[in-house]
Amino acid sequence: MPRPTGPKTLTPSAGQTVGPFFHYGVQYDAMHQVAFPHSPGAIVLSGTVTDGAGAPIPDALVEVWSADSDGTVSRARGALRRDGHTFTGYGRSGTTDDGHYEFWTRNPGAEAGKAPFFAVIVYARGLPNKLHTRIYLPDDEALLAADPLLASLDADERATLIATRTPDGHLRHDIRLQGEKETVFLAFPDAPA
Secondary structure: OOOOOOOOOOOOOOOOOOOOOOHHHHOOOOOOEOOOOOOOOEEEEEEEEEOOOOOEOOOOEEEEEOOOOOOOOOOOOOOOOOOOOOOOOEEEEEOOOOOEEEEEEEOOOOOOOOOOEEEEEEEOOOOOOOEEEEEEOOOOHHHHHHOHHHHOOOHHHHHOOEOEEOOOOOEEOOEEOOOOOOOOOEOOOOOOO
């Protein structure tokens, strides 16, 4: 017997969110080693990912891309199969139970007149899409002041994008997804929603 049909009553369902992430699908050996640990020029870039209440997010995924110290963009193979010595420019780190992420990398160089930065993507459960942001190096105030993106932000917003240099020369940068001192996230107008 055919089912009665009427006007369609389909309504949008709740959007899918990013995650949870399955280890076999996103993890690979040494994925957080953009540069080989303790090699010349290698530093640690680390921080914590927190939610709107300030609680650490234990299952976020952070990806970074950067130029090498001389400003060149790596074209070397090795993004997924690390050879133990090649700087790849790309890395991925899952957060720990304390929301901590960590990369072995190098201080990126930059184009003339722009401040050096890491391009960052954050994936986390509850987000409807990935978030793009940047982490700038704190070392050159003149370059930070002249950088076009940073110059378009007010002081509080700009501060959410600038890392802190630790006494041992590493970088620390926390990413806050919402709330007070929320990290500035970037939108790309031509990107599909």
